[in-house]
């Protein structure tokens with residue numbers, strides 16, 4: 001890499017956590033305040049119901065907060081949805097868009113994900129744009145092509161100075177305990193970087209590329225060592241301060 005990229009480790013709590021879970025945030029903040037602090041940016045994306053409380057609890061600590069999804073519109077008649085501006089108002093700095101669980105459960109297309117990313121940028125948030133193939137697509141030898149198509153359709157043409165983040169999450173690795181080989185992760189991340197450089201020239205060089213899917217304290221160091229892996233998007237292991245801290249320490 002021509003440019004030094006600050007790693008980012010983001011926790012995606014998914015549909016887990018009530019007020020009691022904020023104790024884990026305080027515990028993590030205390031651990032992160034030891035020594036010279038973390039070498040990476042640390043983000044937690046809790047359920048929307050906890051975002052305001054978590055943002056306040058994390059204020060003044062090394063932890064930033066983010067949403068797990070946003071609606072592409074600024075406001076309006078969209079019952080149950082949340083706009084990017086609302087997330088920002090609740091203290092978020094980041095928002096995950098296009099997570100495979102949203103793509104699968106809510107039939108989100110690349111075009112919708114791109115519009116969500118654009119809405120996030122317009123609200124001053126950094127979108128964490130997720131891509132990744134299914135097990136059948138990997139076995140069929142089309143993982144690279146699937147991810148390339150998702151990137152082409154989901155990543156906006158323009159972004160602000162805050163930037164964007166890309167998370168590669170092979171769907172078959174999410175919550176399964178399975179991970180691709182280090183060589184496969186390296187190949188995919190190199191490919192994503194090459195596509196970003198081709199489309200965005202120098203701007204593509206600084207984009208943080210996260211790996212996600214069964215990242216744990218036991219495998220984080222090996223995965224985070226890979227060139228063009230600039231951090232992780234962590235599900236299950238982000239729920240407990242000790243596990244998440246171990247992954248952050250590996251970054």
Ligand code: 13P
Pocket residue numbers: 012099169173174175176177212213214215233234235236237
């Ligand atoms: P797990 O770390 O639980 O596999 O989840 C990964 C993920 O989907 C993060 O967005």
